[in-house]
Amino acid sequence: MLDKLPTELVLTIAELGAPQIAPDRKSLAIVRRRYFVSLAAVSRALYGALRLYIWEHVQIKGDEVQTLVEMFTRDPRSAEFVKELVCTDFSQQAFAKLWSLFPRFLCMLERLPALKHLQLRNVLMSKRLPKIKCLESLCLDGRVRVHRPLGQDVPIMPDAIITRHSTASKKTLRLVDHDVSLWLEDRVDRQYCLDALSRVDIVEVDVVTFTNTMVALPLRTSAAMPCFLLKARPHDVFALLEDGFPAFPAWFPARLHIWITNPWLTLDCALACFQRTMRALCSMAASTPHCKLRLSLPAGLGCTVALRDLTAKRMPVYEVLKELRRCNIPISFYEEPRADDSLTVSAHKKLEWLGLEDRKGYFTELLQGRCPDPELRDFEVVMVD
Incomplete structure (x- = not known):
């Protein structure tokens, strides 16, 4: 019956029925493709209509x-x-x-x-x-x-x-x-x-690659270099700062974007580690004025800890965020399916969903700019493809 409908309607129905949940983007792409392939097997006409999804x-x-x-x-x-x-x-x-x-x-x-x-x-x-x-x-x-x-x-x-x-x-x-x-x-x-x-605009690296790059190719803080985007867990960032901080001013990139993955995933990434890492970033920002540092944090801060701990953790997190802002470190929050989460997350790109991951909405007021404290307003919220 689907193959009798107009192509635009078929695509709309297929998109609405496709899987929207997966632990990471790679898995989401795989399960969606399997769905579209099974749907396209009904007839040649359906395959022709769904090719743009199957081969994306x-x-x-x-x-x-x-x-x-x-x-x-x-x-x-x-x-x-x-x-x-x-x-x-x-x-x-x-x-x-x-x-x-x-x-x-x-x-x-x-x-x-x-x-x-x-x-x-x-x-x-x-x-x-x-x-x-x-x-x-x-x-x-x-x-x-x-x-x-x-x-x-x-x-x-x-x-x-x-x-x-x-x-x-x-x-x-x-x-x-x-x-x-x-x-x-x-x-x-x-x-x-x-x-x-x-010749590129952004170089995205993990901790190992970042260290190798900085040692092999000292950037000498050249403004011609692209922005480096470092994706890492808090304890990895802290270890990097602790081990290499004395040498950082000499070979740090002029623009560094640190992307923190879920800080609550394991015991070694608990609140104390998160606080320690963020304060180390503040110290680094003060010691490397040539480096334009920015920070991205997951929108679901605290999403994998027990509910009874969320209230206690919220205010210490807020204090850390205030310290970062006083150091003029721009902060944004992101949302995406993440492989390092213990929960499956929705792929719906709707801003209304941000903050719901912590169940009781303890961080929703922060993400929606409704915090009573003026230092905790006007954060940038971004959706990640």
């Missing part, structure tokens, strides 16, 4: 490359809808089998007109890297290298993919569990690496 997010492993290339060769229209592509585990063994296929695979990447996000995880690529015109974000996760048949494989330089050919107005480079010092293996000098970083 694609994940492949090394042994699945040939299937994907053949699929898009038979049905090139589907390639027009791919916005995000995740490639994982292109091993040496798989690469040997795929060598003759790679030219077709790279051409396929260049023929994905809507591709905006590319993630490469433990991937071996050929020397000819793809030219993707509208790419907005590139994620290098783990060991991502270029294969040399007669020599040692070398790390991929990200500027070869995201900055030389992309015409996107804003470019993001994500580095996960990545050793930037490996970029220097192939007789590449530090200035070339710094230039590669300077």
Whole structure:
């Protein structure tokens, strides 16, 4: 019956019925795609209507490359809808089998007109890297290298993919569990690496990658460098500050955005650790005036602690926030499906939902700007895709 309805109505019904809950964005994309595929199996007409949802997010492993290339060769229209592509585990063994296929695979990447996000995880690529015109974000996760048949494989330089050919107005480079010092293996000098970083707008890193980057490529507080976005738990940030603080003023980026993940997830990330970390940030801000520091916190502060503890924890958290504001550190709150939460969370992008995660709404007045204390008003609230 659905295949008899107008396309616009079919898409609306499909979107309303699709899964909206998942522990993280990757899982959400997978379960939604399975739903749309099962719905599209009813008829060819439904498949034609739902292709833009089915092919929006694609994940492949090394042994699945040939299937994907053949699929898009038979049905090139589907390639027009791919916005995000995740490639994982292109091993040496798989690469040997795929060598003759790679030219077709790279051409396929260049023929994905809507591709905006590319993630490469433990991937071996050929020397000819793809030219993707509208790419907005590139994620290098783990060991991502270029294969040399007669020599040692070398790390991929990200500027070869995201900055030389992309015409996107804003470019993001994500580095996960990545050793930037490996970029220097192939007789590449530090200035070339710094230039590669300077051509993107945001460099998103975890703690390990951040430390590796700062040590391998001292940024010398250059204003030409992009904003570094560090995503980490409070105790990891505190350990970083405690271990490296004496050296920070010499090689800290000029713009640093610290994104705190759920502070209540484990016992070692309890209130005391959160307070200690935030006060260390205040000290750092005072000691590094050249660094423009900003902070993002999860909107569901306190969401995984017992209800009886929420009231007691609210006021100490408020005091910490006031200290941060007195240090002129901009603070925003974010909401998104998060892999590091012990609760599944809604993917609905409605501001009314913010603050409901703590059940009794102990932080809702903060997020809605209704705190009696004027120092706790006018926080920025952002939704994250």
